[in-house]
Amino acid sequence: MAVNIPGVIAVVVFYVLILGTGLWAARKSRKAERNSHGNRTEVVLLGDRNINLLVGIFTMTATWVGGGFILGVAEAVYSPKMGLVWALMPIHYMVSFIIGGLFFAKPMRNKKYVTMMDPFQIKYGNVLSGALVLPSILVDVLWVSSTLLGLGATMTVILDMPYAYCVWISSAVAIIYTLLGGLYSVAYTDVIQLCLVFLSLWLCVPFLLLNPISTNIAHTAFNHTFQKPWVGTLEQDKVWKWIDDFLMLGLGSLSFQCFHQRTLSASSSRTAQLTCYAAAFFIAILGIPPALVGAVGASTDWNLTLYGSPSPYVRGEPSLILPLTLQYLTPSFISMIAIGGVAAAVMSSTDSALLSATSVFSSNIYKNILRKQASDNEIQWVIRVTVVVVGLVGTCITFYTNSPLVLWLLGADVSYTLIFPHLVTVLFFKVTNGYGAMVGYIIGLTVRILLGENLIGLPVVLHLPGCTLEEGVYVQKSPVRTVSMLCTLATILVFSSLTFFMFNHGLLPERWDIFKVKRNVAMCPVDPITQNLKEKKEQEAESDAECDENRHGVVLQPIM
Incomplete structure (x- = not known):
């Protein structure tokens, strides 16, 4: 296997840029800690509740536009058994953010909770709330796995590097800058990452739509060509399942700690609400490029490409349709830029999930249950160790499945069926x-x-x-x-x-x-x-x- 040296150099440059931003944000975090009069934990986990509207919009949007989102949308549109009608994740999350801004952001921010689990601990006590914390941590661990799996699959195809190297290196970078500055590092690197995601994905779109190998996607949307129409169909016996998926992703996202961490870190309740509304708009825009990638993949005669026949779906590789399409249907320099976009998306979600699980464990389990007398310095070390452990566990899970979409859906399932009804009842x-x-x-x-x-x-x-x-x-x-x-x-x-x-x-x-x-x-x-x-x-x-x-x-x- 010949490693793609230019691609590796591009990824290294990107990682250095992210680490540099993380170091700068870490300095801001340490300055805030010195001015926090002893409340260092809140600085690390919530950015001292001082995240402004612009940064809040970037970090809220970037958190959800991860590897699972990008590769999952492309995989769903491409798969003959699904299609665009089943790939409405951007619409799901748009609905979720609007509902969150209307009903959840203000009451949570006004009460100055540290995590989403605080109202449970206040009302139910430590034992029962401890049991409710476990599925919340599981959701974040699965999210880490889903995002890293998406990056590993993409880098393996485009850079010709071993899958294990791609995953472990990316995981290490995310862990390092999350350790450096907590939410400040996560939020400010999200600004850089979201810009890279937006520019790189939209830059690929013209090359994909105009490539001479693929049939016009307007023709293949409703007509059989190389496979079933990529728009998909909704059979009568699957209507309830479609509704089920829509509600799961639309409502289940409201019980993700990642979502509430962004609203709780906002500089005010009004800022928290506006962040939700703006992110709803941008996440819909960012869902278009991966959907187009899936449509182009479904409209391509793969026998005419260097990939050859049979198609990725027949080979059991529908989850790789995004990197395969970029690799074989765009110029090499465009695919290099695209890998930077995917890496950015993965990092922006991985670091958020790392900090999310860490917040819940350190605040709701360690501080409030295991060691109530723990010093502020001790909590800082617990946060660091937890970030590393969650990162390692999430990385290991990526070696047991090849579909980011599966891990993504499992996390949403747990959140929707267990955490969401408890959150609604305890708040309202x-x-x-x-x-x-x-x-x-x-x-x-x-x-x-x-x-x-x-x-x-x-x-x-x-x-x-x-x-x-x-x-x-x-x-x-x-x-x-x-x-x-x-x-x-x-x-x-x-x-x-x-x-x-x-x-x-x-x-x-x-x-x-x-x-x-x-x-x-x-x-x-x-x-x-x-x-x-x-x-x-x-x-x-x-x-x-x-x-x-x-x-x-x-x-x-x-x-x-």
């Missing part, structure tokens, strides 16, 4: 308590496992309506992920309401109330004598306020 339903959350977690996880998942070979045990046997494997036709999510959501609310009623009406002894739901006096029946005393105090306070107004012209409001 006052009746929610630890009993409902615990039972919801158990039932939601059990239902999701019983419904099966063909992506990882998990057999179907619980058959929903429409479940059929195809090639010896049961295939669910119902929206299994949404069913699991709704089961979790309904269980939380029902059991929370039930236990609240039983403890506050004496149907269960108070000594059994381990989650202290009876302390929630806001919804408890009020004793008539207590109510009369309260009303009397309020009347006295109002009378005193009127007297003060007559004397000073100022109304003093009573402190409730």
Whole structure:
């Protein structure tokens, strides 16, 4: 195998640029730490809550436009079994950001949480919230794997370098600059990375559309040529699955720590909301180039290229369609620029996932559960070690699958079915308590496992309506992920309401109330004598306020 020396040099230059930006941001981070009056952890994890609108838009968009996003969209459009109708990830995330800006960004930022898991820990205590932290960390680890897998596959094809070298080198670079400056390094390198992604991907588009080997994509969109039309079809028996995928990606993304880390680090609640709205627009724009790559790949007679016959799909390489298309259908210097864009996309997501998992573990597990008396310096070392461990675990997972899309979907599945309903209930339903959350977690996880998942070979045990046997494997036709999510959501609310009623009406002894739901006096029946005393105090306070107004012209409001 002859290594592509010019390509390697281009990638090295890119990595030096990223590391240089990371070093500059690390200096800014250290300066902020000196001015933080002891709150160094918040500086590392949230950039001292001082990320402005422009940088916030860049880092929010770059976080989601990763290797899994770019290669996943291209793979879905190219695959004859899917097509463009199944590759609406940019639209999914656009919807997600808009909903996040409308309903989640402001309440989370106003309460100054450090991580998405803080409201769970405040309401449920350490034990139950610790169990809820685990799927959140798993989602970020899978995200690290998905992004690195995308970069490894691309660099292997274009640079002719061994896959292991590509993955480990890229992982090491991301780990190093994340260690250097925390969120400051992540956010400011995202600015450089997103610019490279935007320019490199759009630069490739004219060369792909005008190459003489491929058939016009307008013709192949709805007509059979070398394979099925790349627009794809939506059969009647797959409508529910399409809706399921749309809701999973659109709503499940709201329970990613990466998303909330960007809103919580914003300089204000208004900035957090505007960041979401602007990122929604840019992520839709950045989803167009990989979709066009997939369309061109589906419109190409690969027998006329140096790649030869059969096609990538027949060889079992649909996940490599983006690097293969760039390698064989564009000039070499364009493919070199493209690899820089893909590398930028991967880095921007990998570092975000690294810091996301690190934030949850160091703040919600180590600091609040394992070592409550831990010093600020000790937490800094925990953060560094966690970044390295998460990076190593995520890198190792890339050697067990060849599809970034699979890892991407699995992470979104866990987030949607388990974390999302818990986040919604803890933020917006006052009746929610630890009993409902615990039972919801158990039932939601059990239902999701019983419904099966063909992506990882998990057999179907619980058959929903429409479940059929195809090639010896049961295939669910119902929206299994949404069913699991709704089961979790309904269980939380029902059991929370039930236990609240039983403890506050004496149907269960108070000594059994381990989650202290009876302390929630806001919804408890009020004793008539207590109510009369309260009303009397309020009347006295109002009378005193009127007297003060007559004397000073100022109304003093009573402190409730």
